[in-house]
Amino acid sequence: MRGSKHSHAVVLFCITLAFADSSNQNFIQNLQRNVGEYGTSHFSWNIQNLDHANYQSLRAIEDDNDREFRAFLLNHSPKVKNLLAREHVTMERNITNGEHEDKTHKTHQRKLRKRDAALPQRMAILIAKAQPRKIIRSLQKREADNTTQMMIYNIDPWFSIADLMSLRFPKKYDDYFNSWSQSIVLFGNSEIHREEFKHNFNRLPLQIMLELLSLTDKFQHIFWPFNFDQAFMNQRLALLGMSGLSINGHKQKERFYAELEKHQTIKVPVEEERVVLSFDHPDLVEGLNRSGLLEMSKEYVEAGNHLYTLKEQEHITSKVQAAMDLINSTNPELYRAIHQVIGCIAFYKAEQPESVGGTISSALGVIWQDPSVYPDHSVANYAEQIVHEFIHSSLFLADMVHGTYIDRSLLTKSKVYSPVRKELRDFDKTFHASYVTTGVTIFQSRAGNVGDAQTYAGTLRAAVDGLIAIQNKAGVLNASGAAMLQAMDDVLTLIRME
Numbered sequence: 001m002r003g004s005k006h007s008h009a010v011v012l013f014c015i016t017l018a019f020a021d022s023s024n025q026n027f028i029q030n031l032q033r034n035v036g037e038y039g040t041s042h043f044s045w046n047i048q049n050l051d052h053a054n055y056q057s058l059r060a061i062e063d064d065n066d067r068e069f070r071a072f073l074l075n076h077s078p079k080v081k082n083l084l085a086r087e088h089v090t091m092e093r094n095i096t097n098g099e100h101e102d103k104t105h106k107t108h109q110r111k112l113r114k115r116d117a118a119l120p121q122r123m124a125i126l127i128a129k130a131q132p133r134k135i136i137r138s139l140q141k142r143e144a145d146n147t148t149q150m151m152i153y154n155i156d157p158w159f160s161i162a163d164l165m166s167l168r169f170p171k172k173y174d175d176y177f178n179s180w181s182q183s184i185v186l187f188g189n190s191e192i193h194r195e196e197f198k199h200n201f202n203r204l205p206l207q208i209m210l211e212l213l214s215l216t217d218k219f220q221h222i223f224w225p226f227n228f229d230q231a232f233m234n235q236r237l238a239l240l241g242m243s244g245l246s247i248n249g250h251k252q253k254e255r256f257y258a259e260l261e262k263h264q265t266i267k268v269p270v271e272e273e274r275v276v277l278s279f280d281h282p283d284l285v286e287g288l289n290r291s292g293l294l295e296m297s298k299e300y301v302e303a304g305n306h307l308y309t310l311k312e313q314e315h316i317t318s319k320v321q322a323a324m325d326l327i328n329s330t331n332p333e334l335y336r337a338i339h340q341v342i343g344c345i346a347f348y349k350a351e352q353p354e355s356v357g358g359t360i361s362s363a364l365g366v367i368w369q370d371p372s373v374y375p376d377h378s379v380a381n382y383a384e385q386i387v388h389e390f391i392h393s394s395l396f397l398a399d400m401v402h403g404t405y406i407d408r409s410l411l412t413k414s415k416v417y418s419p420v421r422k423e424l425r426d427f428d429k430t431f432h433a434s435y436v437t438t439g440v441t442i443f444q445s446r447a448g449n450v451g452d453a454q455t456y457a458g459t460l461r462a463a464v465d466g467l468i469a470i471q472n473k474a475g476v477l478n479a480s481g482a483a484m485l486q487a488m489d490d491v492l493t494l495i496r497m498e
Contacts, residue, residue, distance in 0.1 A: 027174040035241030038400040042361040043264050158201055159216050161192060166221040169229045176233045180402050181483035184224040186490035203498045210453050213445035220331045220446055223439055223491055225394035231337035237401045257343050268343040268365050276344035279313050284346060291363040296351045306348045316347055316371055323382035330447045338390050345369055359392040380449050384440060391439045392432055404481035414476055416466040419459045427476050434463045438488055461497055464489055
C-alpha cells in the first residue's frame with residue numbers, strides 16, 4: 001500500500017508540473033501575440049518611413065481625418081452643428097457618434113436631486129483633524145449660502161474606503177498577466193459594492209470634491225498608471241514578449257530600450273536611474289520624425305532651427321528638475337514609475353508650433369516637449385506636462401502587453417467628445433484623453449493646484465459616460481480594454497465626481 005500511495009503521489013506531481021508548464025506556455029503565447037500585434041499596428045509606420053525624403057506626418061493625417069469627420073457632421077446634422085458650436089458640453093449632455101443622448105442622464109440627475117432633497121438639511125460634519133480650518137470655513141460658507149445643496153460629506157469613512165482600495169499587483173509573471181483585468185478595477189476587487197457606495201456617498205460639486213482630494217494622498221493609490229509595480233511589470237513583460245527571454249530586474253530599463261530599438265527602429269537615449277533630457281540627439285530627432293510625433297523638414301533640422309540655445313537648455317533643465325521634485329513630493333510612487341517607464345524627454349522646437357508637445361504609440365518611452373510655445377512657464381505646468389504624457393505612455397505600454405481594442409478599424413467609426421480637445425474624436429483618442437484628465441485631476445488636486453485640476457475635469461464625467469455607451473453598443477474594447485475603462489469609471493465614482 002505504501003508503494004501504491006507513492007506512485008499516486010508521483011503521478012499527481014507530474015500532472016501538476018505538466019499543467020503548470022502548459023499554463024506558462026499559454027501565457028507566453030498570449031503575451032507574444034499581444035506584443036506582435038502592437039508592433040504590426042504601430043511600429044510599421046516607422047519602418048515605412050525609413051526611405052522617405054520628406055516624412056509623411058501621421059499626426060497631420062489623423063487631424064485631417066478628424067476635420068473631415070467634423071465637416072461631415074456640420075453639413076449633415078443641424079443638431080450636431082449647434083452642439084459643436086458651444087465651448088463646453090454640459091454634464092447633462094452625453095455626445096456619442098455625432099448624436100446627443102441626454103434623456104437617461106437627465107432622469108438620473110432628477111433622481112439624485114430628489115434623493116438629496118430628502119437628506120437632513122444641516123451643516124456637513126467635517127473632522128477638524130483631517131482638514132485645514134480655511135477649507136472648513138470655505139465648505140461651511142458654501143453650505144450656508146446654498147442650503148438647497150446641503151449634503152453629508154462623510155469624510156472619514158470615505159477616506160478609509162479609498163485607503164482600502166489601494167491597488168496591489170501579483171509579483172509572478174503569469175499571475176500578473178492573467179489577473180491584470182481584475183487587478184486594476186476597484187469595486188470588482190472590494191467587498192464594497194459600487195451601488196452601495198453611490199447610495200452612501202453622493203456626488204460632490206467639482207470645487208468641493210477637488211478641495212477634499214487635496215487633503216489626503218489616499219486617492220493617489222487608486223489610479224493604476226500611478227502604481228510603480230504595474231509599470232515595472234508591464235515593462236518586464238513587454239521585454240519578455242519582444243525577446244522571449246526572462247530576466248531579473250537588474251538594468252531592466254536599459255535592456256528594455258535596447259530590445260525595443262530593434263522593433264521600434266528609434267534610438268532612445270536612456271539611463272537606468274534617471275530620465276534623460278534630450279536637446280541634441282540627431283538619431284532621436286530623425287526617428288521621431290519617422291514616427292509621426294515631430295513634423296520637421298530636413299531643411300529645418302539641418303539649419304538647426306529646432307535646437308535650443310545653451311542658456312535655454314539650462315533654464316528648461318532647472319524647470320524640469322523642480323517639476324520632478326514637485327512630482328516626487330506629491331506622489332513618490334508616481335515619480336518612481338515615471339523614471340522606470342520614460343527613457344527621455346525630447347526638447348525640440350517644432351517647425352509648425354501648433355502643439356506644446358506630445359507622445360505617440362510608435363515612439364514608446366519618449367515625451368516630446370516644446371516649451372517655447374508654453375502658455376505657462378511655471379513649475380506646476382512643467383509637472384503637469386510630464387504627468388500628462390506619462391499617462392499616455394503607460395496606456396501604450398499596457399496596450400502592448402495586454403491589448404486594448406478588439407478591432408482597431410472600429411476606432412475611427414466611433415466618435416466621443418474629448419475632455420482635452422473639447423471636440424469629437426476617435427474612440428481611442430478620447431479614451432486616452434479621459435485617462436489623462438482623470439490622472440492629472442487627481443495629481444493636481446493633491447499638489448495644491450485645485451484651479452488647474454478644475455480646468456481639466458469639467459467635462460470628464462460626460463466623456464467617460466460616452467465611452468461606456470459606445471463600448472456597450474459596439475464592443476470596441478477587449479477584456480483588458482474594458483477593464484481599463486471600468487477602472488477609470490471606478491476612480492471617478494470613488495472620488496465622487498459629478
